[in-house]
Amino acid sequence: MRITNQEIARIFQQIADLLEIQGENPFKVRSYRRSAESLRGLPEEASQLYARGELAQVPGIGASLAAKIEELLTTGRLEYYESLKAQVPAGLVEMLAIPDVGPKTVARLYAELGIETLEQLEEAAREHRIRPLKGMGPKSEENILRGIALYRRRQGRVPYGEAWPQAQALLEALQPQPAVHRISLAGSLRRARETIGDLDLLVATEAPRQVIEAFTALPPVREVLAAGDTKASVLLQSDLQADLRAVAPESFGAALQYFTGSQSHNIALRDLAHDQGLKINEYGVFRIDTEECIASATEEEVYAAVGLPWIPPVLREDRGEIQAAAQGRLPTLIERPDLRGDLHVHSHWSDGTASILEMARAAQAQGLEYLLLADHSRALSVAHGLDADRVRAQREEVAAVNAALPGFRVLHGIEVDILSDGSLDLPADLLAELDLVVASIHGGLRQSREQITRRTIAAIESGVVHIIAHPTGRLLGQREPFEIDLEAVWEAAVRHGVALEINAHPLRLDLTDLACRAAKERGVRLVISTDAHRPEEFAYLEYGVRVAQRGWLEAADVLNTRPADELLALLKP
């Protein structure tokens, strides 16, 4: 029996939805939401906290929720949850995902029209059976139908790497507008969450109407969902929603803080402000008694007004950053220029598109000093993986490239497959001849947690492997991570000095931000690599750095911030 924090969080989230539909006390609902967030951000499994009797010390979890977690951990189910589910049809919860359809509406549709499913809701809207309800009208029916269509077209969120370029394009299109003083990303995009629900932009302007008109007329805009005096929402051709807020230049900092979130960070911050007799909204920080505004122009001022240093957006998840800021313990986050090399690069020797020289030149152009060539091994025949002979032949080309590219260094390595039985795809003596060896799992993904964990640890213990690549194998929106006991992997990695990769490919981002943070606390060595198959993909390093930052990593926590010789001495003593 194993229940993860994510699963508990999901159940609490569901309970919150169910209670909300039932019209329960909103603060009780919020407690469940807050505890779910708290659980998602936990660097440790709840089962371990439970074993130490420390569950109720987690912020937002008191006696009642601790008891519910205990019930889940020990019995695998939660009676309270089961009984709620028995009272509320499952379809009602799904209906909450439709924009503009909230718990009150869902409850009334059920009580007054007997609507229990998305299909029934759609039918009722088509047949104009919703407009007779008080507070409803033709527009409501229209919105519901449009919302359902959108929900079906695009379920869920898109990867950061897909959203970011689109947001950047909007930003660049609006920047030259004369009415735009300043413009910035906000929301989860500015915090660099791994997936993004919609694009948030913030503009400082004295002519908001003008900016909003320009925004809603941009070419990528397919449909205008709402447009007022201070904000507009549009649907892009890509089906992503983009929201723009326009604020006066003097309150840009307060608005940027406000709209960057996260929601739970802001709630915690306002709580702190409240204790000091202050109130924070998107216009500034105000004294509650006199209404005097004491900060608004910059984010630094806003944080300073409540006695804190500026907190980087990537940390604003209410995962201890406010306490850390108050105690002067915020990390000095790693930045992209700190990286000196890329430790996972492919060439056309396997499934890359470019020559070793082309990849090396591209890496150098990105300001890197070295790369580790890590083409696939023979088991990955679809990728034209290398056998022993081709590895040796490749060595000569690596030497030639190094001779041709002064000031840059290509390290010769390989991405060797960890086979289903835990052995490596190439002989140990051959691997030992290489500069560094990256190992990873590409097959046998459906094996049990025990098997996959054992395979990974076998590679770590092999004595010839230096880096484990994409340790969980997940592909965002396409493939769940495979079952693996990361705690056990970290323990073995620390013992053998093997590094784990933060794979910067926008669909992988593997390890995750949370895993980075937990791994760091356990003393695990980490590297950031692109897994580049094409020269352009060195730009992915930026995404990897974002993950690392969200995991509270500093430059010293990441091995490839070091010069090549130092790195080699550490990994291959």
Added chain:
DNA sequence: GCCGTTTTCGGCCCGACTGTTTTCAGTCG
């Protein structure tokens, strides 16, 4: 349901937009 050197009870972040109203409830972030 959580939380507390002012509280174990009474608070709990805050405002904009929409669609429906004719002063507001619901939703959203």
